[in-house]
Amino acid sequence: MSPSSRDRLRVTVTRRLPEAVETRMKELFDVSLNETDQKMTRDELATAMRVSDVLVPTVTDQIDANMLAQAGERLKLISNYGAGVDHIDVLSARQRGVLVSNTPGVVTEDTADMTLALILAVTRRIPEGLAEMQAGRWGGWAPTSHLGGRVGGRRLGILGMGRIGQAVARRANVFGMQVHYHNRKRLRPEVEEDLQATYWESLDQMLARMDIISVNAPHTPATFHLLNARRLKLLKPSAVVINTSRGEVIDENALTRMLRADEIAGAGLDVFEHGHEINPRLRELTNVVLLPHMGSATVEGRAEMGEKVIINIKTFADGHRPPDLVVPGML
Structure with a gap:
């Protein structure tokens, strides 16, 4: 009472x-x-x-x-x-x-905005360009410098299609990305059609075919290390991992090892497995964008x-x- x-x-x-x-x-x-x-x-x-x-x-x-x-x-x-x-x-x-x-x-719209920001930051190498400008190292435009990748046409695999995952899907459609998803429960057909999203019952099969993975699943006992070392190895070497949800969903040590070995192209992380205690080897990488849990800020x-x-x-x-x-x- x-x-x-x-x-x-x-x-x-x-x-x-x-x-x-x-x-x-x-x-x-x-x-x-x-x-x-x-x-x-x-x-x-x-x-x-x-x-x-x-x-x-x-x-x-x-x-x-x-x-x-x-x-x-x-x-x-x-x-x-x-x-x-x-x-x-x-x-x-x-x-x-x-x-x-x-x-x-x-926090839905704000976190979805940050997810797209991280996708763009990693694929277009924005932090590398920013660091070069701030250090005064830029020597002028060149045809082959700072080459990133076009996001339009890329396959985006959303892990967790709740409020935030759906908001990410709507934004990805505007950018011309192909939206795929894995979720505990499949969305209703009319929602899938509205989001132009393709459902994958098998997470393993989806991971192996995506260009970008966006983690938008909550941390529960069932999602702890859902992206473990075995699953991360399914990703294409050109794939990018984005996480604006909870750090515990990804095996951070396994992700770090693969990024260092160029087995994954890049990552954009707003959350980390051990809170603000971030793996120092992760901070050293130039193909990783790290943010201080500011998705809803x-x-x-x-x-x-x-x-x-x-x-x-x-x-x-x-x-x-x-x-x-x-x-x-x-x-």
Whole structure:
């Protein structure tokens, strides 16, 4: 049962959020903000859960079964600031009577934009040109310098055809790419037709025939290292791998080895298997574009995420089910 709507909920926010979001939260709830914006330690998170009705974490906060066991009886809602909830043990939370909500949908267009940006950056060698200009090394135009590849006509294999995967497909169509996909469930025929997308039941067969692979699948036990060493070896040497979803979906060490050996042409990565701890050998490569998990980093998107968090908390405070409730069966 939720706390009485007549009482102000005690809400702890683990990272700094947009100013307008924090201001609105202060108006509605008894809020504890993280003024330093430093990632909370496990002890700090455990303390926050013991003294709060609602915790507002982000992807940087690992909330596992052991952490939840220390939460006590007060915590009733984890209102995640973000769509992915692989950092939260949702099943353990529900077993302890703690609801979990997220912010789906708001990052779709921004992440799809970044996916296309990475495709272009890798295939057209944009970072190499940028580095040359910034270093003052450019000696002028030449017919054979900075040769990348044309994206039009290339086969794009989308791994995970949810909201973001479909948004990537729509953009790829505009660029003249051939859209293919593998998904846990096949899309309805009318959706496939609208997206001009070809379904592959076999992931292995799709991987072997694509020019570009875009990872848009969430991290779950079923998708951990879905692109393992064996599957990565199925890719053509000219293929490019793009990941704006979750780093754990790809065996990063295997990918690094193959990139270093020129067994894969390039990669564009916005997420990494071990968070911000990136393989140093990966950073050394010129055929790789690395970004600091900024796929959803737009002013508009982050504000909308905050609005969803507030709606989820306010709905819960009013005694109703949060609209973006996450249940174990969804994962």
